Amino acid sequence: MDFxxxxxxxxxxxxxxxxxxxxxxxxxxxxxxxxxxxPPDYPIPVIVVVHLPADRKxxxxxxxxxxxxxDVHEIDDKEQLKKGTVYFAPPDYHVLVEDDKRxxxxxxxxxxxxxxxxxxxxxxxxxVFGPALAxxxxxxxxxxxxxxxxxxxxxxxxxxxxxxIQANSRTMPEAALKACPTAEALTLEQIAKRLLEIALxx
Amino acid sequence: MTDVAEDLExxxxxxxxxxxxxxxFRGYSMASVKRxxxxxxxxxxxxxxxxxxxxxxxxxxxxxxxxxxxxxxVSDLFRDPAYFLALRESVIPHLRTYPSLKVWVAxxxxxxxxxxxVILFREEGLEDRTxxxxxxxxxxxxxxxxxxxxxxESIPRFTENHRKAGGKSSLSxxxxxxxxxxxxxxxxxxxxxxxxxxxxxxxVFAEMHLISxxxxxxxxxxxxxxxxxxxxxxxxxxxxxxxxxxxxSLRFSKRAGDFSEFxxxxxxxQKQRAT
Numbered sequence: 071m072d073f074x075x076x077x078x079x080x081x082x083x084x085x086x087x088x089x090x091x092x093x094x095x096x097x098x099x100x101x102x103x104x105x106x107x108x109p110p111d112y113p114i115p116v117i118v119v120v121h122l123p124a125d126r127k128x129x130x131x132x133x134x135x136x137x138x139x140x141d142v143h144e145i146d147d148k149e150q151l152k153k154g155t156v157y158f159a160p161p162d163y164h165v166l167v168e169d170d171k172r173x174x175x176x177x178x179x180x181x182x183x184x185x186x187x188x189x190x191x192x193x194x195x196x197x198v199f200g201p202a203l204a205x206x207x208x209x210x211x212x213x214x215x216x217x218x219x220x221x222x223x224x225x226x227x228x229x230x231x232x233x234x235i236q237a238n239s240r241t242m243p244e245a246a247l248k249a250c251p252t253a254e255a256l257t258l259e260q261i262a263k264r265l266l267e268i269a270l271x272x
Numbered sequence: 273m274t275d276v277a278e279d280l281e282x283x284x285x286x287x288x289x290x291x292x293x294x295x296x297f298r299g300y301s302m303a304s305v306k307r308x309x310x311x312x313x314x315x316x317x318x319x320x321x322x323x324x325x326x327x328x329x330x331x332x333x334x335x336x337x338x339x340x341x342x343x344x345x346v347s348d349l350f351r352d353p354a355y356f357l358a359l360r361e362s363v364i365p366h367l368r369t370y371p372s373l374k375v376w377v378a379x380x381x382x383x384x385x386x387x388x389x390v391i392l393f394r395e396e397g398l399e400d401r402t403x404x405x406x407x408x409x410x411x412x413x414x415x416x417x418x419x420x421x422x423x424x425e426s427i428p429r430f431t432e433n434h435r436k437a438g439g440k441s442s443l444s445x446x447x448x449x450x451x452x453x454x455x456x457x458x459x460x461x462x463x464x465x466x467x468x469x470x471x472x473x474x475x476v477f478a479e480m481h482l483i484s485x486x487x488x489x490x491x492x493x494x495x496x497x498x499x500x501x502x503x504x505x506x507x508x509x510x511x512x513x514x515x516x517x518x519x520x521s522l523r524f525s526k527r528a529g530d531f532s533e534f535x536x537x538x539x540x541x542q543k544q545r546a547t
Contacts, residue, residue, distance in 0.1 A: 145519065147519050147520050147521070148497070148524050163490075166303035167303060168301060168303050168493075169302060172494075174304060174490060175490045175519050176304045176344065176491070177344055177346045178304065178307070178308070178346070193307070194307065197303070198303070
């Protein structure tokens with residue numbers, strides 16, 4: 071056996087326990103490329119923050135339930151995260167992850183003029199999952215998600231960003247790449263593929 | 273992964289606050305507490321949570337400000353109009369059958385929810401037979417609630433909420449504008465009592481017909497939620513009503529069996545079992 075080769079092999083990757091996605095302007099189109107490709111038994115819970123108007127009910131969960139093979143719904147406070155499920159943040163609440171892998175909601179102040187905010191979810195998920203987290207920043211017209219992605223990176227998680235050239239609105243992916251230069255800039259199709267690969271390693 | 277030292281410091285700080293000042297945040301949802309303590313740490317220019325603990329123990333003036341970080345105070349008059357509309361259309365007809373009524377807003381913060389209920393009950397002709405109790409742990413919030421003064425800029429939003437909640441009068445009947453503020457009419461306080469009460473450490477409040485506790489339980493962990501919901505159940509008369517925030521539910525509670533769903537989407541429950 072070539073011992074040197076063994077020494078050079080990358081350390082075994084941490085199995086991913088959660089995927090978090092942040093997206094704003096252009097969310098429905100972008101998510102439509104990613105979420106429907108998840109198989110019904112996708113072994114990782116996926117939490118999605120979309121910037122939404124605070125004073126209206128969101129139809130995102132219904133919309134994507136119709137398109138997806140996984141279960142899709144809007145988060146209720148203290149829900150336990152389950153595999154094969156996509157969770158949407160409700161309008162007017164931040165979403166945070168607790169140590170026991172339940173999700174908490176919060177009416178804390180707006181971050182980047184938004185509640186829910188991507189940074190709030192990413193930072194708390196990074197705190198709980200550390201390297202067992204994959205975070206994705208997609209199209210959007212604010213800087214939300216950049217600080218959160220840097221926190222995910224610092225905790226050793228996987229960082230994926232939609233290639234700004236492809237994004238409907240490039241501000242958010244650009245800010246994310248600036249804050250986290252080692253993040254992978256990918257097309258939506260590549261991101262969908264990566265999320266499936268991550269699951270294969272489980 | 274979670275910063276172990278900081279987690280320990282956080283627990284020690286919450287212990288210290290409890291033992292010295294009897295405010296118990298130990299059963300709060302930790303993700304949010306940690307986030308707010310981080311902000312407080314920056315505000316007080318402390319290098320660590322331990323340093324913040326030292327200051328809160330040795331400088332009594334730090335506590336009130338720290339409390340304002342640890343308790344969230346975001347609300348509107350008639351926040352979530354659909355909730356107030358459901359109260360008006362579905363709950364009020366039941367309450368009308370009682371000769372006298374008690375309403376409790378638990379975690380009333382600056383009083384927005386309580387005054388919304390007073391206005392609603394006045395419009396429905398029930399104010400005169402109702403006592404409204406507003407409780408909170410934060411003395412500053414209670415002072416603000418008693419003052420009933422809100423930012424004038426919020427008034428268009430409040431007015432729109434009130435209209436969507438089926439308002440039968442004009443919101444402008446209930447406030448006067450002065451110096452950039454909207455001052456609520458003193459008559460709205462006629463039937464209200466504000467007092468200090470903790471869902472964590474205090475006991476049953478009184479025989480209530482309606483308890484409204486919206487976006488308070490989200491800050492509690494499972495055990496504390498169970499305690500609070502037990503307290504609500506024990507404080508309600510049989511067939512009394514409990515209203516929660518739009519994303520809160522009794523689904524994960526041990527005391528869920530005490531209640532039936534009354535208005536599902538608006539998270540209004542009715543007490544069934546006598547306790």
